[in-house]
Amino acid sequence: MSDAQMKPLANPGPLGLVGFGLTTVLLSLINAHILPSGGEAVVIPLALAYGGLIQLIAGLLEFRTGNTFGLVAFLSYGAFWWWFAMLLLFSGNGLLDLSAAGPTIGVALLLWGVFTFYMWIATFRLNRALWFVFLTLWITFLLLGIGDTFGASAIGTAGGYVGILCGASAMYTSFAEVVNATFGRVVAPVGARD
Template structure:
């Protein structure tokens, strides 16, 4: 690639590395709580991480993907950045008394199911992308399904199952970021990410 003067343009960094680790770290911490490994009171620790790293950093990554013309990356990172802001603000507003969700019933569960629907349609797009993205989005939409059903039905076992699957999803996202950063640094494939798509 060259610029308007014919000189070689500098290489562009891959914002997916930043977006994936922002998503992955925040997902792992919340999933440890959902799975029952960490106490439910730990949600107060997740809130600032969700705003700063899961939310803001993914929004930055999504805007950078927009600049690169990557529709999938833009939609995914901006959406999940907004998800973490929604989640953090929901907890903050509810705990501070700014909103009352005591009578919301299954509404939170339905909201999680709608996030699962978004994730499912994005997962379809990963059939033409890398295998690591396919695995991340597969585990993520099923995680939303389990958490959504668990919240809607008041089922702790479904929520715990969603927590364990979310832990796998977040770990896969961190691995994906690790692979992108490491491969870019070494200038060759050191960490396999399954670049061959499911569908060609």
């Protein structure tokens, strides 16, 4: 079959975005103290199955479409959710002792913020909806990292609120890409760059 006869590939981006967004909203509701911290027991399987696995699949599919940004973003944040879930599982079951970790988790979140900041710079060439997702995500990591590193719970709570905005904007971007592709026209704008 020639390239001209090949059926176009589906866009895996909306799948990865909703996996990321939905999981981020749920955890951020806990970080913002809107839901109880015991709700992390619900986040763990969601982080493994939807935030993690779905993003890993979407990232691998982005490889097939030649989208370097999508590949790096979805594989990285899918791995983030696996790291987060395993951290909670292992520490909650006595397989990891985090009592002597000090600010290490906060520093890890700050490093995720650095990574997200450079991914945000790449979104300057993408649509404005993705630009906003990555803007709010690096701010979320920054606030959560500062809050955890320095024991500033109010800053961590603020990170939870920004995370809700980030996750909701990722879900909107997924929605927009799905309905726009389905209808074959712009139904939900994403702020396309010229």
